Amino acid sequence: MPIDPERLLHWPIPEVRQDLTWRDTILYAVSVGIGHNPLDEASLAFLDERRLAALPSMAVVLGYPGFWLGDPATGVDAVRLVHGEQSVALHRPLPVGGSILGQSRVTRLLDRGEGKGAILYWERLILGEDGTRYATLTGSTFLRGDGGFSTGDPRWGGETPKPHPEPDRAPDRHLDLTTRPEQALLYRLNGDYNPLHMDPGFARRAGFDRPILHGLCTFGVVCHALVRDLCGGDPGRFGEMAVRFSSPVFPGETIRTEIWxxxxxxxxxARVAERDKVVVSNGRFRFGP
Structure with missing residues (x-):
C-alpha cells in the first residue's frame, strides 16, 4: 500500500528532552570505538570525566526521537530503510552534561518511482534548555520499499542535491580505525534500537547475511578520524561534516578514512580495509569559526 506523503511530510515527531550526563558522553565515545588502545593518551580527552570533551558527532544521538519510522502508522516499509546522508554543523562545542532539547521535522519527500524507492529528508536542531543552539543536523533516509506514491504529482519530484565532489587524485593521507565485533551492541545503547543491527533474522529479511553496523556509528568513527587528523584532537576546531552512506559496515571491520x-x-x-569497499563517499569537512 503506498505511503501517504502529506501525512508523512507533516508527521508530528515529538520534541525530545534529554538529561545528558558525563557517563552518556563517555558511552558515546566508547560506542564509536574510542579507547581500543589503552596507551593512546589522546583518546582520554573523550573518556576521562575530569577533563571531558564531547566528540562532535555525538550530536546525532542528542535529542534523538527514536525509530519513529518503525511506527506502522507511517505506512513505511520499516524493514527496508537505509540511512542515505548525514550532516552535523556545530554552532558551539557540545556540552558533556545538562538538559538538551531535540526538535525534529521532515523537510522533503522525493519519489523515485515504482520499484525505485523514495527519499525522506529531515532536520534536527539540538538546543540547550535555555534555547542555546548547539548543532543543526540534516539527513536523508532511503525508503527502498516505498516508491511510486506520487502518481505524477510534481510536489514529490525533483532532483537530489548534488554531492560534494571527490578530488580526481590519490588521497593526501588516510587513517585506519578498527571496530569491535560487538560494536553495534554498544552503539545501540545510545538509543537506536533498530533490530537490523542486532537481530540476525531481521537482518536477513532486510537482505543482509548478518547484522550491520549503524550508519551513524560509522559516521562517529569517521568523525573521530577527522578530529584526530585535521583538528589535532581538538573538537573545538570542528565546524561541519557531511557524508553519503554508500555501503554497510559489518562490526569488526576496519574503517579507513581517506582525506584530501x-x-x-x-x-x-571511507572504505572497509578488509574488503576494499567504499562505505562513506563525497564527504565534506569544514573547520569552525
Missing amino acids: DEEGGAAFR
Missing part, C-alpha cells in the same frame, strides 16, 4: 586537504577544510571518504 581543501581550503577551509577537507574532502574525505
Whole structure:
C-alpha cells in the first residue's frame, strides 16, 4: 500500500528532552570505538570525566526521537530503510552534561518511482534548555520499499542535491580505525534500537547475511578520524561534516578514512580495509569559526 506523503511530510515527531550526563558522553565515545588502545593518551580527552570533551558527532544521538519510522502508522516499509546522508554543523562545542532539547521535522519527500524507492529528508536542531543552539543536523533516509506514491504529482519530484565532489587524485593521507565485533551492541545503547543491527533474522529479511553496523556509528568513527587528523584532537576546531552512506559496515571491520586537504577544510571518504569497499563517499569537512 503506498505511503501517504502529506501525512508523512507533516508527521508530528515529538520534541525530545534529554538529561545528558558525563557517563552518556563517555558511552558515546566508547560506542564509536574510542579507547581500543589503552596507551593512546589522546583518546582520554573523550573518556576521562575530569577533563571531558564531547566528540562532535555525538550530536546525532542528542535529542534523538527514536525509530519513529518503525511506527506502522507511517505506512513505511520499516524493514527496508537505509540511512542515505548525514550532516552535523556545530554552532558551539557540545556540552558533556545538562538538559538538551531535540526538535525534529521532515523537510522533503522525493519519489523515485515504482520499484525505485523514495527519499525522506529531515532536520534536527539540538538546543540547550535555555534555547542555546548547539548543532543543526540534516539527513536523508532511503525508503527502498516505498516508491511510486506520487502518481505524477510534481510536489514529490525533483532532483537530489548534488554531492560534494571527490578530488580526481590519490588521497593526501588516510587513517585506519578498527571496530569491535560487538560494536553495534554498544552503539545501540545510545538509543537506536533498530533490530537490523542486532537481530540476525531481521537482518536477513532486510537482505543482509548478518547484522550491520549503524550508519551513524560509522559516521562517529569517521568523525573521530577527522578530529584526530585535521583538528589535532581538538573538537573545538570542528565546524561541519557531511557524508553519503554508500555501503554497510559489518562490526569488526576496519574503517579507513581517506582525506584530501581543501581550503577551509577537507574532502574525505571511507572504505572497509578488509574488503576494499567504499562505505562513506563525497564527504565534506569544514573547520569552525
